[in-house]
Amino acid sequence: MKKIMMKGNEAIAESAIRAGCRLYFAYPITPQSEIAEYMAKRLPEVGGVFLQTESEVATVNMVYGAACTGKRVMTSTSSPGFSLMQEGISYIAGAELPCVFVNVVRGGPGLGNIQPSQGDYFQAVKGGGHGDYRLIVLAPSTVQEAVDLTQLAFDLADEYRNPVLVLADGMIGQMMEPVELPPVRDLSTLPDHSDWALTGAKNREPHRIAAFNIDPVGLEQMNIRYQEKYRRIEDKEQRWEEYRADDVEYLMVGYGTVGRILKSVVDELREEKLPVGLFRPVTLWPFPQKRLGEISERVKCIFVVEMSSGQMVEDVKLSVNGKVPVYFYGRMGGIVPTPEEICLAFKEVIR
Amino acid sequence: MKVIFERPKSLNDKEFTYCPGCHHGIIHRLIAEVIDELNIQDRTIMVAPVGCSVFAYEFFDVDGTVAPHGRALAVATGIKKALPDSVVFTYQGDGDLASIGIAETIHAANRGEKLTTIFVNNAVYGMTGGQMAPTTLLGQKTTTSPRGRNVENEGFPLHVSELLSTIPGVAYLERTAVSSPRDILNTKKAIKKAFLAQLKGLGFGLVEVLSTCPTNWKMTPVEAQKWLLENMTKEFPPRLFIDKVGD
Numbered sequence: 001m002k003k004i005m006m007k008g009n010e011a012i013a014e015s016a017i018r019a020g021c022r023l024y025f026a027y028p029i030t031p032q033s034e035i036a037e038y039m040a041k042r043l044p045e046v047g048g049v050f051l052q053t054e055s056e057v058a059t060v061n062m063v064y065g066a067a068c069t070g071k072r073v074m075t076s077t078s079s080p081g082f083s084l085m086q087e088g089i090s091y092i093a094g095a096e097l098p099c100v101f102v103n104v105v106r107g108g109p110g111l112g113n114i115q116p117s118q119g120d121y122f123q124a125v126k127g128g129g130h131g132d133y134r135l136i137v138l139a140p141s142t143v144q145e146a147v148d149l150t151q152l153a154f155d156l157a158d159e160y161r162n163p164v165l166v167l168a169d170g171m172i173g174q175m176m177e178p179v180e181l182p183p184v185r186d187l188s189t190l191p192d193h194s195d196w197a198l199t200g201a202k203n204r205e206p207h208r209i210a211a212f213n214i215d216p217v218g219l220e221q222m223n224i225r226y227q228e229k230y231r232r233i234e235d236k237e238q239r240w241e242e243y244r245a246d247d248v249e250y251l252m253v254g255y256g257t258v259g260r261i262l263k264s265v266v267d268e269l270r271e272e273k274l275p276v277g278l279f280r281p282v283t284l285w286p287f288p289q290k291r292l293g294e295i296s297e298r299v300k301c302i303f304v305v306e307m308s309s310g311q312m313v314e315d316v317k318l319s320v321n322g323k324v325p326v327y328f329y330g331r332m333g334g335i336v337p338t339p340e341e342i343c344l345a346f347k348e349v350i351r
Numbered sequence: 352m353k354v355i356f357e358r359p360k361s362l363n364d365k366e367f368t369y370c371p372g373c374h375h376g377i378i379h380r381l382i383a384e385v386i387d388e389l390n391i392q393d394r395t396i397m398v399a400p401v402g403c404s405v406f407a408y409e410f411f412d413v414d415g416t417v418a419p420h421g422r423a424l425a426v427a428t429g430i431k432k433a434l435p436d437s438v439v440f441t442y443q444g445d446g447d448l449a450s451i452g453i454a455e456t457i458h459a460a461n462r463g464e465k466l467t468t469i470f471v472n473n474a475v476y477g478m479t480g481g482q483m484a485p486t487t488l489l490g491q492k493t494t495t496s497p498r499g500r501n502v503e504n505e506g507f508p509l510h511v512s513e514l515l516s517t518i519p520g521v522a523y524l525e526r527t528a529v530s531s532p533r534d535i536l537n538t539k540k541a542i543k544k545a546f547l548a549q550l551k552g553l554g555f556g557l558v559e560v561l562s563t564c565p566t567n568w569k570m571t572p573v574e575a576q577k578w579l580l581e582n583m584t585k586e587f588p589p590r591l592f593i594d595k596v597g598d
Contacts, residue, residue, distance in 0.1 A: 069434050200438075206411075
């Protein structure tokens with residue numbers, strides 16, 4: 001199939017439309033506004049709805065409403081906007097509604113800046129809204145992977161009736177790369193949600209959707225059901241990529257943009273005959289802890305790189321469970337680390 | 352035997368959980384009667400609020416969901432955009448619609464969303480225990496305005512209907528009460544028109560219903576009715592603001 005050059009943000013938008021997304025609500029924020037602009041142009045052409053909202057707070061609740069109807073719906077934002085959506089995300093997770101979020105992460109905290117960052121890991125993976133809930137979190141490292149994971153996001157959302165987050169960063173959103181686009185899905189082949197969706201109670205009992213139960217026993221039962229679902233997802237959906245990771249003494253771990261930079265780092269260090277490989281988590285939740293735990297049995301140490309003060313490194317440590325030392329190198333403020341500086345930092349550690 | 356009065360089809364037989372003298376029961380019934388008369392029960396979707404009437408979606412025999420506090424009109428917008436042929440209504444109190452959700456309210460109205468909103472204004476936060484609302488009257492004592500609402504600190508009562516009356520996207524807007532049989536009949540007429548504004552695709556419809564909260568006003572139901580008529584209707588005079596529906 002033919003490859004075309006596309007900007008990450010636009011490729012995500014086109015992929016969503018091809019996955020059957022016909023409803024998109026969003027509020028502009030850099031560095032992801034091209035997703036909204038692309039949707040504004042394209043969605044009406046395919047009979048879809050684009051709506052620029054008054055705020056991210058309204059956005060997430062429009063997503064909630066549209067998801068109640070069982071149709072494929074998405075929004076995208078960047079860090080401060082994602083913070084504003086947290087209340088609604090808690091409701092959506094509790095109401096067990098399928099929908100897709102894209103967070104093209106920028107520097108923080110606060111207004112921060114508009115450069116690429118990975119500082120939203122905790123918020124994405126550990127929660128951010130109230131209560132015990134989980135998002136499925138997918139982290140692309142190339143524009144092609146952003147396209148592929150956007151497809152997967154809609155399918156996982158439908159399969160588990162759970163919100164799915166594509167966690168990219170400003171680098172993935174803004175860079176152009178050749179991509180192969182997936183075929184356009186026939187809407188009639190999408191999963192049927194008529195058993196729970198709000199469509200009007202014609203010839204059936206009314207459907208009621210709410211993350212609400214005034215009775216503590218009832219609410220605990222709901223929570224137990226959520227947790228059972230999350231365990232199923234943990235069992236089945238851990239995804240990762242290994243690069244030159246057979247027979248390594250040192251394992252580097254990084255996701256997203258850092259993951260691709262670490263490939264260059266591994267190649268450079270291999271030139272110097274250093275036995276280094278890469279483990280790149282693709283699902284940040286569920287974190288690919290089983291495989292990482294296995295590999296950690298046979299390495300001398302693990303070296304984690306992030307564009308943050310060190311957030312994912314906590315999940316790496318949990319996976320490794322004290323079996324080997326875990327070292328960390330990070331840059332903040334929207335700075336993308338260079339392969340050279342990572343090589344130096346790594347050599348410092350193993351010396 | 353001739354049946355002259357019965358439960359509307361669009362209400363199920365669950366007992367209301369509202370306090371004695373509260374107007375939610377009357378307003379629920381009026382909405383259900385309108386849904387029945389318009390024959391739209393099987394395509395109506397309700398967005399219930401946060402607050403005392405959060406359970407409304409369990410009483411109405413229609414599809415429904417519960418929105419986060421203040422966000423009912425955003426949720427309703429999402430539903431309506433996904434299903435343009437559905438009939439979507441929100442049921443919201445003054446804290447919900449006029450305070451935390453005022454942005455969602457104004458913007459849904461301004462987009463002319465084909466939605467219907469029943470805005471129950473009882474000048475107080477009910478479920479949380481009687482705190483001050485944006486619509487609390489000047490001098491009115493609440494648990495968070497214990498010396499009476501004071502302009503210097505808390506500002507003026509917010510007039511939502513007057514505010515919305517400047518917005519072109521609004522197709523029907525009326526403020527009513529349910530304190531007498533005549534008021535009740537008039538409120539039902541207004542609710543029906545607010546639904547018709549949606550059904551005819553004319554735009555946003557809202558009915559503000561002045562309502563009692565005897566429990567948090569610390570009055571008997573009869574005293575509460577009297578207080579509403581003597582005080583609330585002075586600050587918030589019932590009137591028709593916008594009617595693009597016609598007869």
